[in-house]
Amino acid sequence: MMEAKVNEPDRAAARTQRVATSGGGSAARRVFRKLLLSQYFVLYLSIIYFLVLWPFIPRIASPQNLGNIFSNMWPLLAVAIGQTFVLIIAGIDLSQPAIMALASVIGASIMTTQLDPVLFEKSPLWGVVFTEAGGPLAGNFVAVPVAIFAMLLVGVLIGWFNGTAVARLKMPPFMVTLVGMMFFSALAIYLVKSENIIHLPESYVLLGQGQISFIPYSFFIVGALAIAAQWLLSRTVLGRWFYAVGVNVRTATVSGVPVVRVIVIAYILSGVFATIGSVFYSARLAAGRPTLGATLLLDVVGATVIGGTSLFGGKGKIMWTVFGVLFFVLLDNSLNLLNLSYFWVQIVKGSVILLAAALDVARTRLLAKG
Amino acid sequence: MSNSILAFESIEKSFFGVRVLKDITLGVPRGKLLGLVGENGAGKSTLMNLMGGVHAPDRGQMLLDGKPYAPRTPSNANAAGIAFIHQELNLFTNLSIAENIFIDGFPRLRWLPMLNRGHMRARTKQFLDAVELHVSPDTLVEKLSPGERQLAEIAKALSFDARIIIFDEPTTSLTARETERLFRLIERLRGDGASIIYISHILPDVIRLADEIAVLRDGELVAHGRKDEFSIHRMIALMVGRAIEQLYPPRRAAPTATPVLEVRGVAQRGIVEDINFTLYKGEILGVFGLMGSGRSELARILFGLDDHACGELLVDGKPYARPSARRSIDAGMAFVTENRRDEGLLMDISIAENIGLVALPHYAAATVAGVKESRYFDQIAGIAESLAIKSGDIRQQAVKTLSGGNQQKAVIGKWLLDKPAVLIIDEPTRGVDVGAKYEIYSIINDLAAQGTGVLFISSELEELLGVCDRILVMSNGEIQATFARAEFDKERILRAAFRENGS
Numbered sequence: 001m002m003e004a005k006v007n008e009p010d011r012a013a014a015r016t017q018r019v020a021t022s023g024g025g026s027a028a029r030r031v032f033r034k035l036l037l038s039q040y041f042v043l044y045l046s047i048i049y050f051l052v053l054w055p056f057i058p059r060i061a062s063p064q065n066l067g068n069i070f071s072n073m074w075p076l077l078a079v080a081i082g083q084t085f086v087l088i089i090a091g092i093d094l095s096q097p098a099i100m101a102l103a104s105v106i107g108a109s110i111m112t113t114q115l116d117p118v119l120f121e122k123s124p125l126w127g128v129v130f131t132e133a134g135g136p137l138a139g140n141f142v143a144v145p146v147a148i149f150a151m152l153l154v155g156v157l158i159g160w161f162n163g164t165a166v167a168r169l170k171m172p173p174f175m176v177t178l179v180g181m182m183f184f185s186a187l188a189i190y191l192v193k194s195e196n197i198i199h200l201p202e203s204y205v206l207l208g209q210g211q212i213s214f215i216p217y218s219f220f221i222v223g224a225l226a227i228a229a230q231w232l233l234s235r236t237v238l239g240r241w242f243y244a245v246g247v248n249v250r251t252a253t254v255s256g257v258p259v260v261r262v263i264v265i266a267y268i269l270s271g272v273f274a275t276i277g278s279v280f281y282s283a284r285l286a287a288g289r290p291t292l293g294a295t296l297l298l299d300v301v302g303a304t305v306i307g308g309t310s311l312f313g314g315k316g317k318i319m320w321t322v323f324g325v326l327f328f329v330l331l332d333n334s335l336n337l338l339n340l341s342y343f344w345v346q347i348v349k350g351s352v353i354l355l356a357a358a359l360d361v362a363r364t365r366l367l368a369k370g
Numbered sequence: 371m372s373n374s375i376l377a378f379e380s381i382e383k384s385f386f387g388v389r390v391l392k393d394i395t396l397g398v399p400r401g402k403l404l405g406l407v408g409e410n411g412a413g414k415s416t417l418m419n420l421m422g423g424v425h426a427p428d429r430g431q432m433l434l435d436g437k438p439y440a441p442r443t444p445s446n447a448n449a450a451g452i453a454f455i456h457q458e459l460n461l462f463t464n465l466s467i468a469e470n471i472f473i474d475g476f477p478r479l480r481w482l483p484m485l486n487r488g489h490m491r492a493r494t495k496q497f498l499d500a501v502e503l504h505v506s507p508d509t510l511v512e513k514l515s516p517g518e519r520q521l522a523e524i525a526k527a528l529s530f531d532a533r534i535i536i537f538d539e540p541t542t543s544l545t546a547r548e549t550e551r552l553f554r555l556i557e558r559l560r561g562d563g564a565s566i567i568y569i570s571h572i573l574p575d576v577i578r579l580a581d582e583i584a585v586l587r588d589g590e591l592v593a594h595g596r597k598d599e600f601s602i603h604r605m606i607a608l609m610v611g612r613a614i615e616q617l618y619p620p621r622r623a624a625p626t627a628t629p630v631l632e633v634r635g636v637a638q639r640g641i642v643e644d645i646n647f648t649l650y651k652g653e654i655l656g657v658f659g660l661m662g663s664g665r666s667e668l669a670r671i672l673f674g675l676d677d678h679a680c681g682e683l684l685v686d687g688k689p690y691a692r693p694s695a696r697r698s699i700d701a702g703m704a705f706v707t708e709n710r711r712d713e714g715l716l717m718d719i720s721i722a723e724n725i726g727l728v729a730l731p732h733y734a735a736a737t738v739a740g741v742k743e744s745r746y747f748d749q750i751a752g753i754a755e756s757l758a759i760k761s762g763d764i765r766q767q768a769v770k771t772l773s774g775g776n777q778q779k780a781v782i783g784k785w786l787l788d789k790p791a792v793l794i795i796d797e798p799t800r801g802v803d804v805g806a807k808y809e810i811y812s813i814i815n816d817l818a819a820q821g822t823g824v825l826f827i828s829s830e831l832e833e834l835l836g837v838c839d840r841i842l843v844m845s846n847g848e849i850q851a852t853f854a855r856a857e858f859d860k861e862r863i864l865r866a867a868f869r870e871n872g873s
Contacts, residue, residue: 235740237730244727247716254675254713255727255784256699314718 036363042307042323045356046330057337067214069333074218075208075280076299077325081222081229082273083304084321085266088233090246090313091166091173093270095180096300099158100278100293101188103151107279108197108288110135110150111143111204119195134199144204151275158184159271163264181297188290197288208283218280225276230318242266246313298353303328306356327356375400375565376421376439376452376534380430383416390416392589394430398534403556403566405580405597407573409609409803411773412586414569418536422454423447445474452534453527461511461519461526468494468507471526497525501555517548524555535559536567541575542801545661553579571803573602587611610805617804618836619812623819625653625839629687630823631703631792633672636681641667642847645681649792649823654814656838657827660867664847665827666708669794672825673705674698686791699728702791706781706798708827714781717770721761724769724780725750729787753783757813775806782813793817796827811837831863845869 035044054061079096086093109125113134120126129136137143158180165176210217233239241262244252253259274293282288307324309316331352335345374397383391391413398404408414419425420432423441432439434450441447447454454460461470468490477486494507503521511519520540527535537556541549556579560566570576576583577597584594585608593600593608631649636642642664649655659665670676672683674693683690685701698705707713715724726746731737733746747765754764757779761767769780778798785793795814799807814837818824828834834841835858843850843866851866853859 231740232738235743236738237734237741238737240723240727240730240741241737243719244716247718248712250713251716252727253695254673254705254707256696257727258696314716 033366036359037366039308039317039320040323041359041363042320042327042356045359046323046327049327049334050330053334057334059337060334065333065337069329070214071211071216071218072329072333073325074216074222075277075284076296076303076329077226077322078218078222078280079274079277079293079296079300080304080307080321080325081226081318082270082277083300084229084307084309084316084318085233085242085269085273086173087304087309087311088242088246088313088316089263089266090249091263091266092177092301092311093159093162093267093274094174094177094297094301095158095162095184096270096274097293097297098181098184098188099155099271099274100281100296101290102158102184102191103154103275103278104282104288104292105188105192105197105290106154106288107147107151108135108200108282109192110137111147111201112197112199112288113138113201114199115197120193123191123193123195125191144201147204148279151279152272155271155273155275155278156268157271159268160264162271163267166267167260167263185291185294192288192290194290196285196290198286200283200286200288204283205286206283208280208285222276222280225273226318226322229273233316233318238262238265243314246315248314299328299332302353306353306360308360373400374398374433375435377433378417378420378430379433381417381420381427381432382429383413383420383425383427385416390589391420391427394586394589394591396584396591396594398565398567399582400565401560401563402581403560403568403579405576405583406567406569406586407571407576407583407605407609408586409773409775409805411588412609413589414586415538416589417586418454418538418567418569421447421452421534421536448474448530448532451530451532452536453530453532454536454538455520455523455527455540456538461523463512464510466508466510467498467505467514467522467525470511470522471497471529474530493529494525497528498522500528501525502551515548516543517545517552520544520548520552521555524559532564534565534567536569538569539571539801540568541570541572549575571801573605576605577602585609606804609803617808618833619808619815621815621818623652625818626651626821630685631672631825632682632684632687634682634684636668636671636678636683638667638671638676638678640847641676642671642678645849647842647849647852649825651791651821651823652818653840654818654824654826654838656834656841657825657844658829658831658834658841658863658867659844660829663844663867665829665844666796667847668844669705669707669796669825669827672698673703673794675705702788704728704785704790704793706778706785706793706795708796708800710777710781714784715769715777718768721754721759721764721767721769721772721780722747722750723765725753725764725783726787728784732788749787750783753786754780757783757786758809759783773803773806775802775809778802778806778810779813782810786817789820790817790822792823792825794825794827797829798826799828799830799833807833831860835860835863843867 035041038044050060059065079100082096083093109129112130115130115132115134117132137146162176162180165171166173207217233242241252241257244255244257245259245262249259278292281292303324304321305311306327307320309320331349335348340348376398378394378396381391381394382389394417406414416425420427423444423446426440439450441450462473471494472490477489478484479486491507498505498507501521501524503518503525505518511522514522540552544552556566568576568579577600580597582595583597583600583605585592585605587609628651629648630651633645633647636645645668657665667676671678674695674697683693685703690701711717730741734741751764759776759779761772761776769777772780782798798810802810814824814826826834826838839855841853841858841863843863845867846869850869853863
């Protein structure tokens with residue numbers, strides 16, 4: 001109040017003075033502000049992070065490491081795209097890692113060419129689905145397409161189940177998908193008694209490991225899917241309905257939006273995209289793994305939210321998710337290069353995510369002020 | 371202005387480069403009631419937010435008891451003795467009345483880190499008695515009716531010895547009896563020496579309560595004086611900036627004899643019973659009833675948002691079973707609900723996308739096909755223009771930035787891309803200023819002239835008398851009486867609504 005009194009008589013003069021003296025500094029501030037408010041904010045953040053670390057970890061910019069970062073992005077992006085859909089409709093899908101694990105196990109069970117009886121004799125699938133000689137389609141040339149189809153079916157079914165429980169039974173998405181996560185990941189482990197299924201067909205493994213020069217196959221497939229997903233969200237009727245349901249489900253209902261259908265479709269898309277991620281991850285491992293994706297939940301939700309998609313629904317873009325995924329992959333990669341223990345990696349990762357979230361809050365507040 | 375408790379001196383305020391308050395100099399009279407009126411967007415709320423510490427003025431100052439007053443936060447304002455009874459009430463519904471009253475500083479036991487509940491209860495009881503709200507201090511706020519919540523909020527104002535109490539549209543969700551009780555309380559508070567600012571669109575109330583009246587228009591103070599200098603007509607003329615000859619636009623066409631919506635024996639236990647009526651093409655059929663008469667519930671049933679147990683609906687002569695919102699829309703029905711914030715609009719989304727939402731599927735070959743955007747946005751722009759929605763770029767601006775009247779026009783606009791056969795419109799002028807009310811009546815008139823049958827639900831009898839061809843009166847979920855325009859009689863209609871017609 002003191003200050004106000006002093007300034008009162010010639011506030012206008014004070015203002016002109018301030019503008020005059022701070023000409024240089026305000027230009028820098030304006031650039032910073034613009035950066036902060038840009039929708040490419042997370043991309044800039046990733047670039048800055050990279051540049052800051054470069055002097056300390058020169059290896060981060062080696063061609064091999066850049067290739068690693070690049071190829072690590074796409075499977076994670078596939079899963080995060082699915083999450084983006086459900087976040088936009090004001091839901092959340094915690095069951096994605098479980099979908100990935102179950103799909104991975106089921107796909108591998110179908111196409112594996114050889115199993116060790118010592119490891120798998122106790123599996124409930126032994127003698128029913130697979131034997132010593134592998135899965136039902138072992139060696140068959142349709143094995144890979146059928147296995148991938150079966151994996152996608154897993155995603156569709158679990159997504160449909162989640163969506164139906166949320167939309168028709170009005171159950172909270174957090175509960176439904178949390179229970180889904182427990183149930184389906186336990187099921188995946190039970191089916192193969194915690195063992196990885198190896199001996200997968202070469203053509204399948206190639207999906208995850210193959211490259212055209214230095215560009216992995218996953219880039220082409222997931223990139224195309226990302227473009228399709230963005231087109232779906234921004235250009236189609238269904239996409240606009242997603243946002244409408246996420247912003248206000250009651251208004252959407254009165255306006256004739258088929259709310260139940262929209263919600264179910266969002267969860268099915270989430271399941272399908274999780275499965276696509278699963279295909280690439282398990283192909284890269286050359287194994288069906290019952291714990292696939294178990295550590296990915298934070299990465300998926302974190303990358304999507306840091307990209308700018310709102311946890312409260314109604315706001316999100318695939319491009320933002322791409323940036324969020326880039327940031328996460330970069331973060332992971334840099335921490336690995338530092339050779340830190342797993343716990344330190346988690347601690348640092350958590351801190352960086354918190355920082356990014358704080359920046360995002362500041363940004364939102366700035367945007368609201370205009 | 372020497373006897374002002376609070377004075378605004380040359381106050382200016384801009385948002386996003388738009389000046390919303392221009393050189394306001396105004397004194398709030400000590401121990402009296404100042405009525406503050408103006409259209410939506412005239413700057414009333416901004417002025418009050420300056421007082422309440424929500425915003426700071428760009429220029430000028432406020433004086434409280436002659437001393438400079440510059441609150442930085444709402445709690446500063448409370449400490450200075452200024453209380454704000456909001457349009458949307460500011461209580462925590464999950465807490466008790468006592469907890470709400472002491473939320474800013476709970477009394478503690480002297481030796482233990484625990485709340486002094488006995489003290490809280492006793493004090494709260496005193497405040498509740500002062501506002502004549504006879505419930506336990508431990509009652510959860512969610513259990514109170516809107517009127518009782520308002521009283522609880524006033525009790526909270528009393529708890530910090532508020533000397534200036536601001537009421538912003540306090541009667542919008544109150545019943546007639548609750549309103550009467552509130553007015554008595556306001557008068558008593560003034561009698562006890564409180565200074566009161568009363569903001570409302572309901573001008574007769576302002577005339578009744580106020581000692582002084584101030585009128586804002588487009589951020590400027592256009593008049594301020596003693597109550598007897600004002601009539602309702604003069605206030606309206608000042609608010610709008612021109613004299614309004616008529617409150618209701620003249621009808622341009624007569625209703626036809628072709629039924630467009632036939633309702634036969636519709637019932638749902640405990641909500642509506644044995645509803646029978648016919649709506650004709652080009653007719654404006656009013657539905658009048660008090661709160662809880664079943665008028666809004668009937669609208670929701672007709673549109674298919676709620677279920678009904680038995681009865682038959684015919685649209686354009688075709689029976690129409692198992693209604694749902696989408697099927698109703700396909701059958702040519704449109705529904706402007708009474709709650710535009712929660713059911714009418716997507717507040718964070720652009721004006722254009724809001725208007726386009728209902729007709730959206732007609733602008734693409736399939737749900738997952740691209741929307742034909744140029745045609746889509748052209749037609750939306752046409753609607754926005756024909757409704758005279760005052761805004762910037764409708765594709766960029768979020769609908770929440772519009773004033774109440776313009777928001778309501780956007781809700782109506784959603785239903786006009788495909789011309790509806792039946793328009794059900796529930797309380798379309800609630801919280802809307804005089805000028806925008808006239809425009810909304812005109813829109814309804816035009817639709818009727820083009821052959822739409824309009825079911826106009828309202829709790830304001832005046833507007834139904836001014837606009838409708840016939841009025842149905844509902845009470846206790848039943849249609850009590852129907853009046854044709856020739857037999858409109860305010861008293862008889864009210865009597866039917868109160869069920870004092872012998873039955």
